[in-house]
Amino acid sequence: MSAVARSLFGRRARLRWIHLILGGALAMPYVLVGSVVIGPVIGSADVFGSLPLQLASFAVGLPLAAVTSLFPLTRPLESAAVRWLCGVDTDRLALGPARTRGEKGRTAAWFTLHLGFGGIIAGMSLALPPFAATLIVLPVLSGLLGSRLGLPEVFDHAWVLALAPVAGAVGLVALAGCAAGCGALLARWAPLLLGPTPRERLAAAEARAADLAVRNRLARELHDCVGHALSAVTLQASAARRVLDSDPEFVREALAAIEDTTRRTVGELDSVLGVLREGDAPGTAPAPTLAADLDGLLRRTRAGGQRVSATVDADPEALPPLLSREAYRIVQEGLSNALKHAGERAAVDVRIAVADGELEITVENPVTGPAPSRAGGGHGLRGIADRARLLGGTATAGPAVTAAGETAAPRPGSTSTAGPAAPRTWRLHARLPMKGPV
Known part of the structure; x- marks a missing residue:
């Protein structure tokens, strides 16, 4: 049980979570550019008011991120972040800029994955904890405020109200599991996409x-x-x-x-x-x-x-x-x-x-x-x-x-x-x- 807890909430898992949050932060400018494209196409002035439109903006922004990853400093900066936050050994990473077409392609794939996973986990980290915390304290609030909360009819059933804290706790654990899983995947793929090529290893x-x-x-x-x-x-x-x-x-x-x-x-x-x-x-x-x-x-x-x-x-x-x-x-x-x-x-x-x-x-x-x-x-x-x-x-x-x-x-x-x-x-x-x- 302690091993599971460490894999979800241990220091390595927390550092990888931070790495994903940084990916989500890097994804935001591309999402904004995507919303500028999606809004006129769909004819909507409130792109961020709709989850499907937000996801569409996200999908449009990721290819733009892949293009900008060709900037020479992308691979050194990403390798440094992976080394410090994901726990990947230095000798398994290439610290210099991508030069060949293959190296640039792998760097673009890594950057897209980092921003993609990071954007999803960052969005979940912003939305799920407040919702889960509300579910956890809902029975107490319901007892204190009663009908003034304006809860949906489904919460009129006592058993639903009693299970609300459990659902909130499960949601937080699920968020930690998603973050740990995505972080582990990125740590596993980093040497393949950011690692040195045979030519670099020989040099x-x-x-x-x-x-x-x-x-x-x-x-x-x-x-x-x-x-x-x-x-x-x-x-x-x-x-x-x-x-x-x-x-x-x-x-x-x-x-x-x-x-x-x-x-x-x-x-x-x-x-x-x-x-x-x-x-x-x-x-x-x-x-x-x-x-x-x-x-x-x-x-x-x-x-x-x-x-x-x-x-x-x-x-x-x-x-x-x-x-x-x-x-x-x-x-x-x-x-x-x-x-x-x-x-x-x-x-x-x-x-x-x-x-x-x-x-x-x-x-x-x-x-x-x-x-x-x-x-x-x-x-x-x-x-x-x-x-x-x-x-x-x-x-x-x-x-x-x-x-x-x-x-x-x-x-x-x-x-x-x-x-x-x-x-x-x-x-x-x-x-x-x-x-x-x-």
């Missing part, structure tokens, strides 16, 4: 995909540049603190590396965040590449005490700019992982070579304790895999040599291994086509 999906791609790219750039900088600066500051009194020259080199790292990272961060600041010009700092900053990246990493050996059997200057930039980020993330997991002064081996038309990047470092693992981590390795995939290449990360000395092939996307026989060497290996799909 929206492409826009969301483009936005997601930009967000993912920005997330990768922020993770790589800021994450590497923080790892490097932390290691450099820690090493400088330990030898502050015994090796001033090393401290000076570490502080210079910290200054260089933070200055470069601020420039990169400004360049990345410039994309997010709508209306602002993007940062002017160029994205780092192997050709521009590989030596600097290795030097800053070594300044923290890390022993990094690099073998470069490729000409960074000859690499395409996009490939050089993505390869730089892969090397940077490999060094960041080594800084986090290899331990202090551990040996890190970086190899960059060209083979079979592909740029091969390998970063190997020992692992002290369990293999790399952290709750919610692995974003850097996923970022490397994304970069390689976008260039048409592959990337693997995982154990290279087990504790027993046996070779274990890296697994794509692998981020952790645990147990007493944890691998002691971690290998990152990426293969990037020299001429990728990008």
